[in-house]
Amino acid sequence: xxxxxxxxxxxxxxxxxxxxxxAWLCRDTPGCVDxxxxxxxxxxxxxxxxxxxEVEKVRVAVQVRPPSVPVPGSExxxx
Numbered sequence: 001x002x003x004x005x006x007x008x009x010x011x012x013x014x015x016x017x018x019x020x021x022x023a024w025l026c027r028d029t030p031g032c033v034d035x036x037x038x039x040x041x042x043x044x045x046x047x048x049x050x051x052x053x054e055v056e057k058v059r060v061a062v063q064v065r066p067p068s069v070p071v072p073g074s075e076x077x078x079x
Contacts, residue, residue, distance in 0.1 A: 002027045004058055006046040012054040014061040021046050027062040 005013050005022040013020075023045035026032040033055070036042055042050040042058075 001025065002062055004042070004046070006048060006050065006054075010049065010051060010054065012042075012046075012050065012058050014058060021048075025058070025062060030063075033059045033062060 001024050002014050003016055003018060003022045004025050005015070005018040005020040007013065007020055023042065025036065037055060042055060
């Protein structure tokens, strides 16, 4: 699982120890981001609008990868 956080300017970040309103998202299931989009889960969990370009950045960050490969933006943080 990874944490998705929305800053006040609407930018989404992926990491564990990030400040701000956040939501947990699975990273081992390829369709997880698609399901979240269909259910409007990002907007609901983050309590605000989320742009499509920001969701695409999250999609790239949580693509299925081996456990030894860190999620971009999570350097120095344990997942």
